Amino acid sequence: MTTTDPSQQIIGDSPGLIPSYDLADHFLACAKLGRYLTVASGTRFIITDDFQDKSVIHEAAAVAAIYSKDNLVAEAALMPLSGRITHLSGKDRDKYERLFHLIEEQTLSEDVLYSAKTLIEARFRESEIREIEAHLGGKISPARKRYREFLGLVKQLMDQKITAKPFVEEFKAFTQEVAGRLDFGIYSFCLDSLFRSLQIPETVKKLLVMEIIAFPALIRRELISNVLSYPGQTRDLINFVTSIMDRQLDPEAVIEIDLLKDLKLRRYSMEAISALAANSGLAPLH
Helix, strand or coil: CCCCCHHHCCCCCCCCCCCCCCHHHHHHHHHHCCCCCECCCCCCECCHHHHHCCCCCHHHHHHHHHHCCCHHHHHHHHHHHHHHHCCCCHHHHHHHHHHHHHHHHHCCCHHHHHHHHHHHHCCCCHHHHHHHHHHHHHHHHHHHHHHHHHHHHHHHHHCCCCCHHHHHHHHHHHHHHHCCCCCHHHHHHHHHHHHHCCCCCHHHHHHHHHHHCCCCHHHHHHHHHHHHHCCCCCHHHHHHHHHHHHHHCCHHHHHHHHHHHHHHCCCCCHHHHHHHHHHCCCCCCC
């Protein structure tokens, strides 16, 4: 994944992030694999900030609102759609209202279902849209602050001002505090930075792997496959990770991580990974 802070990137007209095909189709491909949504290049995960971009593709936003595994991203995806509808009338407005009914019926997120229903019942009043935006911001802002505080501890670790054990305890506390409140893309970026850094002791990385291996399957799959797909990763750490996987995970979970690793290493396309999973008798990485 990328080493650039994801909160400083958007999916609008940025070079390298616009797909050569429909972004909505890319989101659907991510959903089919049971993944968090990524930008088309696959270099990072979608975060809430991406939907503040005025040029965001509305069809893609609708797919994100329905299928995103990150509830915060799903909620944020509603905002450009609801903002658009306030400027429409007649058939165009009817089209967007039907879209919101579809989102309400099919979304994976209870929060999105509630927000979509609320907006429909309020006839998309701007005051209601602002209230939902404020509610979302109220969840995200404290978690972003906590994230910045944790980065200070990372610097202390790099400067050898904190040892491995207390750092890992702080990591566990940080993870618990931001769960469901920090974009997965930002949390993943934080872990990516730790595992990529040559200034982070190998001992700390191994202790972090031992924590991550116990995470929920969806999160574990993304984070562990990231670790295994870093070009500069040491052979010792890779061997440690694969050993932990073999000892603590069932074979199906190991295969899923390996398939996702191969996708990230560009060994296979999304379509090929989906076919391999099907031929192996696996559900599509769910």
